[in-house]
Amino acid sequence: MxxxxxxxxxxxxxxxxxxxxxxxxxxxxxxxxxxxxxxxxxxxxxxxxxxxxxxxxxxxxxxxxxxxxxxxxxxxxPQWGVELVETAAPMRHVVIALDLSLSMLTEDVKPSRLEKAKAELSLLLEQLRGNRVGIVAFAGEPAVFCPVTMDIDAAKQILQNVKVDALPRPGTAVARALDLSAAALERYPGGKAIVLLTDGEDTVDGPARVVESARRAGAAGIQVIPVGIGTPEGEPIPLKGEDGSVLGYKKDASGGTVISRLGEPSLIEAASVSGGTYYRSSLGEVEASEIASRIAALERSQAVTGHSQRYKNxxxxxxxxxxxxxxxxxxxxxxxxxxxxxxxxxxxxxxxxxxxxxxxxx
CATH class of the missing domain: 1.20.58 (Methane Monooxygenase Hydroxylase; Chain G, domain 1)
Known part of the structure; x- marks a missing residue:
């Protein structure tokens, strides 16, 4: 000793x-x-x-x-003997909810909605260093892809590797993704936000359920910040092979080609009822900096970042x-x-x- x-x-x-x-x-x-x-x-x-x-x-x-x-x-x-102590730092907590439904393959924004969302998130995550970030991905059901963590590089790696076929159930469950994201944040104090990247078409529970989930998140002190990916005019949803070639386009039950359009009304209302702000994805991803600034304005809380050894006084x-x-x-x-x-x-x-x-x- x-x-x-x-x-x-x-x-x-x-x-x-x-x-x-x-x-x-x-x-x-x-x-x-x-x-x-x-x-x-x-x-x-x-x-x-x-x-x-x-x-x-x-x-x-x-x-x-x-x-x-x-x-x-x-x-x-004088010091001798060691003890474990918690290390803490002021930070904010953010969950990114990313749409992995088939409609995210639509190419009304280039190269596709999903790739556009990844580019947005890559810029955003760089500006969120020093905060805790988690990832929830969703299609017909949501799933936690990355628990809330300070490891921004790990979060970026996960986001770069996600694909639309990563979740088995088809559909777009935006409301359920908000509920799961809010649950991942509820135990943390201070400023919290959900950054939702989607084309806005909730095909599972409907737009009213999206607004209700956002309202509950806002009541829990969580801002919902939706980012609409796509255009109101929309385009057909391509069906691609393993080599990336287009094999055709998604059809509805009557055999007509499905046109996927950006559904903004429910996203705008979701932001409003939770105290957040709605953004539409732009060519230069300038909204990433605006979102980071908005998150930076949230209240910071002391959060445990790990443990360290120190000598006993x-x-x-x-x-x-x-x-x-x-x-x-x-x-x-x-x-x-x-x-x-x-x-x-x-x-x-x-x-x-x-x-x-x-x-x-x-």
Missing amino acids: ALVFRDPLRLLLLLPVLGGALAAFWWAGRARRALTQAMGVPATIGRLLPEETALRRRLKAALQACGLSFIVLALAG KFMIPLALAFLFLLAELLVPETAPRNGRQGGGISYNDGRSGEPRGARLP
């Missing part, structure tokens, strides 16, 4: 402390001898003044020097020893009591003559 000091340079104070104590002891002894010589014959003064022993004076000086030395040791901050031990040594120095008398009664520094015989010892009447 290694002994270390938080501020070892303070140990240099031992030199002036001990040197000063030694000098004070020497000076006091010299002054005492000079006073004795000035008052008269040393043998006579020794009988008139209270007896002092050199041993007691040395003991008191040693106790005082030890007490002051332990105070210096306490100031240097033990300054109380030398401080307690210093107190004991200084207390002992105060309790040790400097003078030794004389045998018999004392009166004005003159000792009397035991009533045999009534004459003070060492005094003669003329």
Whole structure:
């Protein structure tokens, strides 16, 4: 078990402390001898003044020097043994909800809605470093792809590898994605936001359910920030082979080609009821910076970022020893009591003559 000091340079104070104590002891002894010589014959003064022993004076000086030395040791901050402590930092918490439904393959924005969303998120994540970010992906059902974490690089890697066939159930469950994202954020304090990237077509529960989920998130202190990916005019949904070639386009039950359009009304209302802001994806992804600025305006909270080892502070031990040594120095008398009664520094015989010892009447 290694002994270390938080501020070892303070140990240099031992030199002036001990040197000063030694000098004070020497000076006091010299002054005492000079006073004795000035008052008269040393043998006579020794009988008139209270007896002092050199041993007691040395003991008191040693106790005082030890007490002051332990105070210096306490100031240097002795440490030994280790303990685990939590590390915390002020941050915000964000969940990215990404649409992986088949309609995200639509190419009304280039190269496709999904690739456009990935480009948006890559820029956004770079500006969210220092905050916690999680990822929820959804099609007909949502799933947590990345728990809330500070590892932005891991989150970016996950987003770059997601595909529309990553989830088995077809459809677009926007409302359920909001519910799952809010659940992932509920245990965190401070400012929270859900950045929702979708074309807005909830084919599972409908637009009214999207607004209701956003309202619940807002009541929990979570802003919903939707980013609409696509155009209101829309385009057919391409069906692609493994090599990326277009094999055809999605058809409806009657055999007609399905046109996927950006459904903005429910997204705009979802932002409104939760205190967020709606953005439509642009060519230059300028909204990524605006979203990052909005998130930066959220309240930050102290969040545990990990654990670290540190030495245990033990300054109380030398401080307690210093107190004991200084207390002992105060309790040790400097003078030794004389045998018999004392009166004005003159000792009397035991009533045999009534004459003070060492005094003669003329």
